[in-house]
Amino acid sequence: MSVRVLTLAAGLSLLGGLPLAAQSLFGSSGLGLPLEAVDARARGLGNLGIGLSGGALLPGDPAAAARLRLPSALLVAQPSWSDASDGVETNYFQGTRFPLMAAAYPVAGGIFSIHFASLMDQDFQGERVSSVMLGGVPTVTTDSFEQDGSVSSMNVGFARMLTPQTSVGLTVGRYTGTFERSLIRTVDPGATGNPIQDFVSAGSWTYAGYLVTGGVATRVADLLNLAASATWSTQLDAEASATTQGGDGSFDVPLQLRAGASADLAPGLTLSASAVRADWSAVADDLNDGSNARATTALGVGLELTQARLLGREAPLRLGFRRADLPFSLNSGKASERIFSAGLGLSLNQTGEFVLASADMSLERGRRSAGVFAENFWRATLSLRLAGL
Amino acid sequence: MPRLDGGADTNARDGLLRRIRTYVHKGPVAACLAATLVAVVACQERLPTALDDGQLPNEPLTVEVELPWSAFGSNLQVFGGYGSVSALGLPVVAHTFGGTLESRLLLRFGPYTTRVFAVEAGGSTVPDEDITYVGGRLVLTFDTLASVVPGPVQLELGALQEEWHSLTASWTNAVDSVADQRAWSEPGAGPIVPMSTIIWDPITGDTVSFQLDSTDVARWMDASDETRGGRVETITDGVRLQLTRAVLRISVRPSVDPDTLVEDTTTALLAKTFIYDPPPAAPTGVRIGGAPAWRTVMDVGIQPLTGPPELCTAVGGCPYTPQASDVSYAALSLTSQATEAAFRPTDSVRVDLRPVLSPLRLPKSPLGASQTGGFGTPIAAEAFGSGAGTRVEVPMTSFVRTLLSGAGAGGVAPPSTLALLGAPEPSSLTFGSFFGPADPDAPILRLILTVGTPQVLP
DSSP states (O other), rough: OHHHHHHHHHHHHHHSOOOOOOEEEEGGGGOOOOOOOOOOHHHHHOOOSSSOOOOOOOOTTTTGGGGSSSSSSEEEEEEEEEEOOOSSOEEEEEEEEEEEEEEEEEEETEEEEEEEEEEEEEEEEEEEEEEEEEETEEEEEEEEEEEEEEHHHHHHHHEEEEESSSSEEEEEEHHHHHHHHEEEEEOOOGTTTTTOOOOOEEEEEEEOEEOOOEEEEEEEETTTTEEEEEEEEEOEEEEEEEOOSSSOOEEOOOOEEEEEEEEEETTTEEEEEEEEEEEEEGGGGGSSSSOOOOEEEOOOEEEEEEOOTTTTOOOOEEEEEEEEEEESSSSSSSOOOEEEEEEEEEEEEEETTTTEEEEEEEEEEEEEEEEEEEEEEEEEEEEEEEOOO | OOOSSSSHHHHHHHHHHHHHHHHHHHHHHHHHHHHHHHHHHOOOBBBBSSSSSSGSOOOOEEEEEEEEEHHHHEEEEEEESSOGGGSSSSSSEEEEETTEEEEEEEEEOOOOOEEEEOTTSSOOOEEEEOOEEEEEEEEEETTTTBOOOOSEEEEEEEEOOOOOOOOTTOSEEEEEEOOOOOEEEEETTEEEEEEEEEOOGGGSSEEEEEEEEHHHHTTTOOOOOOTTTTTEEEEEEEEEEEHHHHEEEEEEEESTTOOOOEEEEEOEEEEEEEEESOOOOOSSEEEETTTTTTEEEEOOOOBBBOOHHHHHHHHSSSSSSSGOOOOOOEEEEEEEEEOGGOOOOOOOHHHHEBBBBOOTTTTSSSSSOOTTTOOOOOOOGGGGTTTTTTTTEEEOHHHHHHHHHOTTTTTTOOOOEEEEEEEESSSSOOEEEEOTTTSSTOOOEEEEEEEEEOOOOO
């Protein structure tokens, strides 16, 4: 067991070092854009990562891991294509994230799990062209700004069945990630006829802190799955590097409450719903950029047709919708997002009732908005899950 | 029911077919997944770009500051004697140029060829070492653009009569080494034995050829003779010629075919130098270049700034000592003055700027890395004549940044003395002149500073 699990964990650690590209210009505000570390199945159902039937490796639903009966590993990749507009100008951007990597193994009557999860996305860039008088000549200056940051967490957890219907789970995690900012001013050398060195102002910080998530899940009357979880966190600390002039910082991370349910409406047809609530307003006092911060609520509903088949194999079809408030806004308005989603599951290798390899895909069409600012995006999510390692 | 058609082979075939069907089913799925994964990972990234400047940090301030000499410079000195005339690849021949300058070219050629290949009556080629030197030509090529030559020029070639040392010979001394100093019998590499005189008109081309007879050729035949050498001079007033090439071509008659004359057997040029008189007058202000070369050194120390007002506001008040990272550009701004006519440049002067690593050892201090990439900042020749008063800049951003960064980890203070010199050195008999600290157009330190607020957390 150990060799495989350790090898898998090492591989996931390496993948965790892959560069992550931004997905939204809302990442430029406050602590950035919250990212849900969920798989493609949840994405396709508009789910927030809790309350779905069956076992799952989701950081927000630690009790779901108890339903895994085999050693498992999960990799989630997520490319997105977005265009942002303020009514005057439109920018296009794209990128790929790996929001979740996880592994689980049965230990001591329960399931031990490890997750690498993305929590906040802070990447963006900008350019400003100005003019200064040098030697009596108007001279062009160009400021190139880049912010490269993300908050992630590395979690370990344990879940087990308390009764045949009810399970509990607990994960303990540590915040990781870095935040880097650089502003480079380039002055046109025409004013001197000689090279002019760039002005560089840069800073680099490392995130630290701890979080604990506890959850419970149960199945009622063999029809209804219920789950709830809460995540408590220490302050998110940002420690400046030795060469950074800007100081350290700490941010209050609110208690996050989640609840979800899924019900079998008919054989092969499941309805799911989930909600997440967190009050980020206290973070506003910790922010230097004057961003607004507020309490957020996210809701998601979805339908899953589990008896669909493709190429002779089970291939569940999913539809979903979700709506979420964003904690930080680009302006004084309140930011929110609405997403329609569809998804497909594919069993690649199955022995009896055990799915040894499966892939899930989802495609989302969404819109984030705050006042005149709007961002439309397509987002694909691909999960690859292996079991029985 | 038992199978009658046999057996094990059929079972093996069915198993194989089953496996093939499995792969047929799995193949497209796996291929799709692999392609998707590759597409996902290889997807080109494009970061979100801010739609307005409000999302960016505060704009830095870029200002220009010009410091007068008293605010940054001190202890300006001019040193001469760097390098030697013989190292100059472009010798000069002059007569009363600028009213005073006399300059003569000294040449020494290597051993003559000792054999030729002659064609016998049968058509075969044979080496012939029994040859007779019957004459030759000394061919000189001048740079007509870099020369000052108003019309036809009379050039004279003569044979030197005294031992001379090509690396140290000067107008007064034939040998001027540390251990041996011997003056010419006549200043100016005399006396000589006249060999040839020619009138060269520059409009006919850039090459002049002295015809040599067998006596002239025989005079330079002994390679062990230390007096061996030729002197080229002009007796036309107001002329300064810059030589680019000198070639001696010998004509030989082979013994196997006395009716044939083998011409243009090139002889290697062993030594080439020039001697001139009088030396330049003592420098006033800043002098850079010449041969031997002049350098100007000065101490630099940047005083706290008291303006401009927008800078003081941005940094929270003045006086303000700039930080190394504030300096986007620094340059020494010099105002040119007319160079004395005899040494006035006819081509651009390249000025290099280097830190002086050990000022106490001046004028022999080692110098640091070039601030101009080693090629120098080119300054047009006109700046030292008709265009005197032109302001030129020599960049020194790296020097100022290092100076402002203070002592390094080892406690070693950065160089605060700089040297202005020609690039390369020496590159010409001519030199550039600039006004010095005592003049109204004293050197200025031009700074372009950029200050901004530190990057902070959101």
